[in-house]
Amino acid sequence: MTEPLVSVRGLTVDYEVDGQLQRAVDRVDFDVAPHGALGLVGESGSGKSTIAFSLARFLPAGAVISADHLIVDGVDVLSLGTRALRDYRRTRIGFVYQEPARALNPTRTVGSQVAETYRLQGLRAAAARRATLAAFDDVGLPDPPQLVHRFPHELSGGQQQRVVIAMALAADPRLLILDEPTTGLDSRVEAEVIALVGRLRRERGFATLLISHNLPLVASHAERIGVLEHGELVEYGEAQDVVEKPQHAYSRLLVDAVPPLDAPSRPVVPSHAEPLLSVRRVTKRYGSALALDDVSLDIGRGEVLGLVGESGSGKTTLGRVIAGLARAEGAVTLNTTDAASKVPVQFVFQSPDASLNPRRTVRQTLARSIQLLHGETDPEELALSTGLSPDVLDKLPDELSGGQKQRVAIARAFAGRSPLVICDEPTSALDVSVQAKVLDLLVELQERTGVSYLFITHDLAVVRRIAHRVAVLRHGRIVETGSVDDVLGDPRHPYSASLVDAARSLRGGTTRSVPITAAA
Amino acid sequence: MTVTAALPDAEIAELLVSPRTRSSRLRRWRVLVARPSFTISAVIVLFWVFAAVGWRLLGLDPFADTGQRLSAPSAAHWFGTDRIGRDVFARVLAGAEPALLVGPFGAALATALGSTLGLIAGYRRGWVDQLFMRGFDIFLTLPTLIFLLVIVGAFGGSPLTIIIAVGILFAPGIARIVRAAVLVEMGKQYVPSARIQGESAARLIFRELLPNVWPQVLVQATLSIAGAIFISSSLSFLGLASAPPSPDWGLAVNENRTYLQAAWWTLAFPTLAIASLVVSLNLIADNFREVFRR
Amino acid sequence: MTVSFSSDANASVQASARRGLAVLRGRHNQVPRLIGQRLLQVPLVLLVVSVLVFWLIKIVPGDPGRNALGQYATAEQVQAWNEAHGLTGPIVERYFSWLIGFVTGDWGTSLIYGAPVRDLVIERLGNSLFLGAVAFVVLVPVAFALGALQARREGSRTDRALTIGLMSLASVPEFVVGVLLLIVFSLTLGWFPIQSSISLDGAPGDVTRALVLPAVTLALGYLSVLARMTRTGVLETLDSQYYRTAVIKGLHGAPLTVGHVARNAVIPTVSLLGIYLGSLLGGSAIVETLFGYPGLGALLVSATVEKDIFLLESGVMVTGVISLLALLLTDIALVLIDPRVRFEEGE
Amino acid sequence: ATSTASGDDAEGSGDAVYRIGITEPGAEIDPLTVADSDAQLIAGLVTEQLVSFTADGEALPRLATEWSASEDGLTWTFTLRDGAVFNDGTPVTAADVVATFDAIIGEDSVSPAKSAFTGILASVADAGDGDVAFTLARPFSDFPRLLAGNNTGILPADYEPGTWLDEPVGAGQFLLEDYKVGQSITFAKNPDYWNADEIELDGVELKIYKDPQASVLAFQAGDIDRISITPDVLATVDVDDYDTLSSGYSYFYGIHLNVTEAPFDDPTIREALAWAVDRQGIVDNVYGGTAAVGNDYPVLPDYLPQPEGIPQREQDLDKVAELLDGRTVSFTITTSFQLFGEVLQQQLNAVDGFDVELEVLSDEQYYAEGADSPWLNAPLTVTSWGKRVPSQYYGLFYADGAAWNAAHYANPELARLVGDFDATTDEAEREGLLTEISQIEWADVPTIIPALARSEVLQSKRVQGEFIAPLDFWSGYNFAGISVEGK
Ligand SMILES: Nc1ncnc2c1ncn2[C@@H]1O[C@H](COP(=O)(O)OP(=O)(O)OP(=O)(O)O)[C@@H](O)[C@H]1O
Numbered sequence A: 001m002t003e004p005l006v007s008v009r010g011l012t013v014d015y016e017v018d019g020q021l022q023r024a025v026d027r028v029d030f031d032v033a034p035h036g037a038l039g040l041v042g043e044s045g046s047g048k049s050t051i052a053f054s055l056a057r058f059l060p061a062g063a064v065i066s067a068d069h070l071i072v073d074g075v076d077v078l079s080l081g082t083r084a085l086r087d088y089r090r091t092r093i094g095f096v097y098q099e100p101a102r103a104l105n106p107t108r109t110v111g112s113q114v115a116e117t118y119r120l121q122g123l124r125a126a127a128a129r130r131a132t133l134a135a136f137d138d139v140g141l142p143d144p145p146q147l148v149h150r151f152p153h154e155l156s157g158g159q160q161q162r163v164v165i166a167m168a169l170a171a172d173p174r175l176l177i178l179d180e181p182t183t184g185l186d187s188r189v190e191a192e193v194i195a196l197v198g199r200l201r202r203e204r205g206f207a208t209l210l211i212s213h214n215l216p217l218v219a220s221h222a223e224r225i226g227v228l229e230h231g232e233l234v235e236y237g238e239a240q241d242v243v244e245k246p247q248h249a250y251s252r253l254l255v256d257a258v259p260p261l262d263a264p265s266r267p268v269v270p271s272h273a274e275p276l277l278s279v280r281r282v283t284k285r286y287g288s289a290l291a292l293d294d295v296s297l298d299i300g301r302g303e304v305l306g307l308v309g310e311s312g313s314g315k316t317t318l319g320r321v322i323a324g325l326a327r328a329e330g331a332v333t334l335n336t337t338d339a340a341s342k343v344p345v346q347f348v349f350q351s352p353d354a355s356l357n358p359r360r361t362v363r364q365t366l367a368r369s370i371q372l373l374h375g376e377t378d379p380e381e382l383a384l385s386t387g388l389s390p391d392v393l394d395k396l397p398d399e400l401s402g403g404q405k406q407r408v409a410i411a412r413a414f415a416g417r418s419p420l421v422i423c424d425e426p427t428s429a430l431d432v433s434v435q436a437k438v439l440d441l442l443v444e445l446q447e448r449t450g451v452s453y454l455f456i457t458h459d460l461a462v463v464r465r466i467a468h469r470v471a472v473l474r475h476g477r478i479v480e481t482g483s484v485d486d487v488l489g490d491p492r493h494p495y496s497a498s499l500v501d502a503a504r505s506l507r508g509g510t511t512r513s514v515p516i517t518a519a520a
Numbered sequence B: 001m002t003v004t005a006a007l008p009d010a011e012i013a014e015l016l017v018s019p020r021t022r023s024s025r026l027r028r029w030r031v032l033v034a035r036p037s038f039t040i041s042a043v044i045v046l047f048w049v050f051a052a053v054g055w056r057l058l059g060l061d062p063f064a065d066t067g068q069r070l071s072a073p074s075a076a077h078w079f080g081t082d083r084i085g086r087d088v089f090a091r092v093l094a095g096a097e098p099a100l101l102v103g104p105f106g107a108a109l110a111t112a113l114g115s116t117l118g119l120i121a122g123y124r125r126g127w128v129d130q131l132f133m134r135g136f137d138i139f140l141t142l143p144t145l146i147f148l149l150v151i152v153g154a155f156g157g158s159p160l161t162i163i164i165a166v167g168i169l170f171a172p173g174i175a176r177i178v179r180a181a182v183l184v185e186m187g188k189q190y191v192p193s194a195r196i197q198g199e200s201a202a203r204l205i206f207r208e209l210l211p212n213v214w215p216q217v218l219v220q221a222t223l224s225i226a227g228a229i230f231i232s233s234s235l236s237f238l239g240l241a242s243a244p245p246s247p248d249w250g251l252a253v254n255e256n257r258t259y260l261q262a263a264w265w266t267l268a269f270p271t272l273a274i275a276s277l278v279v280s281l282n283l284i285a286d287n288f289r290e291v292f293r294r
Numbered sequence C: 001m002t003v004s005f006s007s008d009a010n011a012s013v014q015a016s017a018r019r020g021l022a023v024l025r026g027r028h029n030q031v032p033r034l035i036g037q038r039l040l041q042v043p044l045v046l047l048v049v050s051v052l053v054f055w056l057i058k059i060v061p062g063d064p065g066r067n068a069l070g071q072y073a074t075a076e077q078v079q080a081w082n083e084a085h086g087l088t089g090p091i092v093e094r095y096f097s098w099l100i101g102f103v104t105g106d107w108g109t110s111l112i113y114g115a116p117v118r119d120l121v122i123e124r125l126g127n128s129l130f131l132g133a134v135a136f137v138v139l140v141p142v143a144f145a146l147g148a149l150q151a152r153r154e155g156s157r158t159d160r161a162l163t164i165g166l167m168s169l170a171s172v173p174e175f176v177v178g179v180l181l182l183i184v185f186s187l188t189l190g191w192f193p194i195q196s197s198i199s200l201d202g203a204p205g206d207v208t209r210a211l212v213l214p215a216v217t218l219a220l221g222y223l224s225v226l227a228r229m230t231r232t233g234v235l236e237t238l239d240s241q242y243y244r245t246a247v248i249k250g251l252h253g254a255p256l257t258v259g260h261v262a263r264n265a266v267i268p269t270v271s272l273l274g275i276y277l278g279s280l281l282g283g284s285a286i287v288e289t290l291f292g293y294p295g296l297g298a299l300l301v302s303a304t305v306e307k308d309i310f311l312l313e314s315g316v317m318v319t320g321v322i323s324l325l326a327l328l329l330t331d332i333a334l335v336l337i338d339p340r341v342r343f344e345e346g347e
Numbered sequence D: 001a002t003s004t005a006s007g008d009d010a011e012g013s014g015d016a017v018y019r020i021g022i023t024e025p026g027a028e029i030d031p032l033t034v035a036d037s038d039a040q041l042i043a044g045l046v047t048e049q050l051v052s053f054t055a056d057g058e059a060l061p062r063l064a065t066e067w068s069a070s071e072d073g074l075t076w077t078f079t080l081r082d083g084a085v086f087n088d089g090t091p092v093t094a095a096d097v098v099a100t101f102d103a104i105i106g107e108d109s110v111s112p113a114k115s116a117f118t119g120i121l122a123s124v125a126d127a128g129d130g131d132v133a134f135t136l137a138r139p140f141s142d143f144p145r146l147l148a149g150n151n152t153g154i155l156p157a158d159y160e161p162g163t164w165l166d167e168p169v170g171a172g173q174f175l176l177e178d179y180k181v182g183q184s185i186t187f188a189k190n191p192d193y194w195n196a197d198e199i200e201l202d203g204v205e206l207k208i209y210k211d212p213q214a215s216v217l218a219f220q221a222g223d224i225d226r227i228s229i230t231p232d233v234l235a236t237v238d239v240d241d242y243d244t245l246s247s248g249y250s251y252f253y254g255i256h257l258n259v260t261e262a263p264f265d266d267p268t269i270r271e272a273l274a275w276a277v278d279r280q281g282i283v284d285n286v287y288g289g290t291a292a293v294g295n296d297y298p299v300l301p302d303y304l305p306q307p308e309g310i311p312q313r314e315q316d317l318d319k320v321a322e323l324l325d326g327r328t329v330s331f332t333i334t335t336s337f338q339l340f341g342e343v344l345q346q347q348l349n350a351v352d353g354f355d356v357e358l359e360v361l362s363d364e365q366y367y368a369e370g371a372d373s374p375w376l377n378a379p380l381t382v383t384s385w386g387k388r389v390p391s392q393y394y395g396l397f398y399a400d401g402a403a404w405n406a407a408h409y410a411n412p413e414l415a416r417l418v419g420d421f422d423a424t425t426d427e428a429e430r431e432g433l434l435t436e437i438s439q440i441e442w443a444d445v446p447t448i449i450p451a452l453a454r455s456e457v458l459q460s461k462r463v464q465g466e467f468i469a470p471l472d473f474w475s476g477y478n479f480a481g482i483s484v485e486g487k
């Protein structure tokens, strides 16, 4: 056996909270081989990100980290001086941060932020620019020469995430740490990105640490998998073993919770004479770029319309137009009869992080929503109904894990009775077990209250679970609509077909076969 | 091996309160009170508040001639005496009254006015913004002095007048800063999130946006206190208004500045009084920020 | 009930036409628009200000004739003097005659100095711009550096000490700070002249020596506020995820501070800078008075107190243009620094 | 010469320049209308008057070499100096003198000097042979003093009012070389001055300090050669390092009591107030000792004659108690001189029976135009008065209907006595009349004059020679015999 690239023994991290230590990671041991790939899975708050940051030795003030040893590429990370630490970060590791929207500096173009990393590697300006364009291309960003000049807020969520990946790869690291790198991506791009990472890993010879709550995804990439629960590594072994013969109860839970792609879909809702929502010939431009191109669709009462499409296809934009948050050409008509629903459309935003006011507690947010939407519940009840424990109520968004934030965002939309809820990837940040629960919840809520959803997602399994009908969006155009079974089972449009294929292949193999590049 | 991460000073670690805690407010208060810079500052501010309210009860006479002109600090006159023989200690304590009237209230008025207008301008943008901003521009362009002269000329130099003058004078600047901060906040998702729930503009402005621009507002508020205390002194520097024999700190600074070389105590103690108040308020604000971060 | 969100097609077409090429979208286009808009608004603002000044100065106590002729002149003489100097008659008429004169370049004669207002104002303006620019150049880097240092060491002794120092400084009025500086550096050490009545064409050494103390006093007056704002801004930035990302990238030193901290931290401070720049360039009455520096600020104070309306109006117009330009600059800077900032009504 | 940096390049070039700090003149400079002392100084260095006075009150011939009054005291004839020329080279003639005074007393004159001559000077005429005849409306024995008043510098007959700064004309000691508005004014010696031989200076520089503290610092640093003594200057500067020039009495502050309204319509209250004031305290606290205790009549101590035998008022609390008889008097002091107001208020509030408020106004507010101007209407005002002869003060603020009679006081007896006094030239008779006048003013107390102030200055030791009189218009800003160490 060769010397491992990463060798961790007895890693323990405590956060200092009001003068008391709270353990986040408890004596964790693992290795990563020089070109190896380790996957870490675990529920929200189990310490995954903390481990990732420990490897970069970048923990917030107040964190105390200790380990018997923590070696990366022959470097004893915990003993580095300031300068050495800087060099270590610059040359040995790449880091893909969990929340791309916040990992990018809002005041600078995305291109300059990636080029900066190349400059750090010693490239000259022109070379760095060229390398940036190439890297954008590599991670599947459209039209790089134009995109590099955009600011983060002008990109779609998936595009932002890809920029962050490109930025991490630019460092040409020995160890690439990916902390939930694909949460915002559709299944096809997700697969592509993972394949890309896998390919680059082999080509350039770096090791990866992939963190995700998406077990199939991790399994498709990693050789070994570690399962974390409450800061402890409860299972650690070959990927295949973990997925096929999970030992620990929690691992089993994770495996079982993966939504099957061929589960029975919900029957189509018999169409009313008058749809709840009708969108006619909506066109939206950002500058000269078309984000929506002549989109028309209907949603019936009590119907869930799944909206799928690759990243940047205009899903969020359509949602915003329907909600009245963005102006566009065309007509959006909502026929509500329920006079009580003062606020007819609710929105669960793609990035819950930004959609919660950082200075208001969960309780304040929920209470206000209940008030505004004339709900008949109270914050406690609302929190419980979305699987939030009541003690989060007095926390501020920054004190919540990603999953919790998303649940707050969902809870908020259901604070009252709005006939239409637009869910923009509401489960993308959730770990599978929670995701399943939330989906159950959303279905239950929908059935109980009879609202309609426009359900935006890139996860076809999720669509199958929740949607009655599905619409496929590509480059701002609806390329296919129909029942879930029709579109997913027998896609007519080649683009739909490729989406379905990608999803299947990613899930089909539970070992680390990488579907898209399998031929290679 | 144990490494404390990214921590310049062990002391801070102890004082820093991390997010994601279950800690109660009470606990944070305890941390706050344990910090010397907070406690001392609080004591100083309280001291001045008591002085402002209760100096008469102490039997001090800030107006009488003690018979000794410009005598240096001594046991009889702790802070010495001034050019017409008044006890500087008595004057400094009594001066807390006008200072605490004009400073905090003037600053509060300016901050309330400025941040409200700034919030509205930044939130509404478009023509409302243009209208407000050009309105502020008028105030920023109009010489301060004319403004003060008109106000003081028309209404005299009473504390109330000065408070109003400070309020009107400082508001446009604060408004601009708040507006700039709001313009940035408007780019964040929580604004449409609230709007889509049918949140009213007023609540959006004051409940959603205001807490997020609060740090800037707070800085402006604490800083305008000193400015407010000085309005009267600057006015009297330019020979425009004065209210002798008021022991007002600002006025004292101007009245005695010509004795800087000859009788430093007449100038130093009122200045120290102002500084102690302003510094304390700022330190209190700092500590709050650090302990109740987020 | 039918709720319709039918959108305004026209507006969005216009919007897209305005924005032009995708690459140039947003900020590059906002700037010319901003400038164009402001060029229309600035004269309007000035017009309002000039009317206000003309009207408000009436309320200011004092009478130019009495000021000129003193205590012993009779009321009739004062009246005659005022008449001779065109200070009587309907205010509207006088305003328009001033306005027409001003626009056509005839700014009138100063009542106090008996000199042409235009020469007086233009000369002083030059001096004020010079001093203000020097003070600004001294002020901004120092304030930013101190604020940043404090933020990096938040809660430390350095931070506390600087807070105490800066806030104490903010608690001492300019005219005391200035006198202290004069006593130490001019009287005791003899490094700088007591009075800074300079002529800008003098020997560079002399000009510099004369400028140091007023510029420093001026800068100190704004230092604490600016440093404090910077501190707050930097603190917010250091809390951000993108800052952490940049650190993990291995960035450090200038690229980190300039690229990922300075820009973002400076956003809330920018509008303050505009106000400061305006007031620095427009002259500071107190510093000029203390140091005898021939700037616009003190001139305007004299003009106000002595009710020299022609001098005052022209001076106000000139300083007004300066401060409005400074404010415009800040708005431009804001757009350039933060691409998210939009001045139009949001979508 | 421009003044850079410390502004001492005049010294640098080796010139002997006397440097004075002034505050900014508050109005356009025209010798005929200048009103504030700084503007007067600027004009006075360039222009020359007919006569001037020494600190002791002795008359000095300037453009006039001799003068005399007619028997009836109604005509004064002044003989002009031969060979005196204006700085543009034209000789000073009787026509110029006539034109100057016509401009002052003329119908449409805006010269503040006009009020000094109103009711006294009827007309001026060229009497031939270089003589000028002044015809008076009533006899006025102190007439030559009026010719040393402000605005009395002789200007050419063709002088156009308002053009002086363009062409600073005059027959005085210096030539105005450079006027930098708001900064400094430089003067060079006038080689054609009639007394040029005695002017040893190469020039004078007036430096403008807008802030008094700046001028103290400048004086300490040696940038200027003189500074007026005030309490803060005395406290700050080491007096021994400088020469103290104790010049004549030149002004006082009068406390005017409105006798037509409560509380000061009651003479006992006015008197009580006069006995309550601690005059020495005012001399010390307000003037830093550079004043004499006053006795409520406006006769400066260096004026001749002096009233005799009127008891000096001093603070006498028993008398106050007796006069007030248990009453408590409340009123407000209105003034633009803060220190005086503060000290007075402090003194009175320390006396039983007085409850005094203070209102300090800016000069502009205090001397506001209009019928309700504070300085002429408030119940108790404190106003400054410059050097005058006693009967002029009568005309200023005691005479019934006088424009500045803030006390609203009237006494026909006093009017008669002042008329007699002005008409008399006999010294003994004048002393008697002045005593009677002063006695009335003392007893009626329309105005309390607690102190009479001297202009005292500190002067750098580099200055040699003694000023004959203070630098003031009545002394003709006389620089004869003054020199400074060159460098
Ligand atoms: N700065 C901090 N201060 C105190 N506690 C923290 C801090 N950051 C994380 N924690 C705590 O440490 C634990 C692990 O957090 P971590 O972010 O590593 O979880 P995670 O597995 O990445 O979760 P998620 O999937 O939601 O991102 C959590 O209980 C969290 O509350």
Ligand SMILES: Nc1ncnc2c1ncn2[C@@H]1O[C@H](COP(=O)(O)OP(=O)(O)OP(=O)(O)O)[C@@H](O)[C@H]1O
Binding pocket: A153, A154, A155, A156, A157, A158, A159, A184, A185, A186, A286, A287, A291, A309, A310, A311, A312, A313, A314, A315, A316, A317, A318, A350, A458
């Ligand atoms: N403010 C903006 N300015 C310019 N272009 C924008 C802006 N917002 C979005 N776009 C562009 O519009 C297109 C559609 O974006 P949208 O956010 O609707 O995508 P999406 O389908 O939601 O993608 P994802 O699944 O990645 O979230 C993308 O190409 C994006 O770059």
Ligand SMILES: [Mg+2]
Binding pocket: A048, A049, A050, A098, A179
């Ligand atoms: Mg995480």
Ligand SMILES: [Mg+2]
Binding pocket: A156, A157, A158, A315, A316, A317, A350, A424
């Ligand atoms: Mg999206």
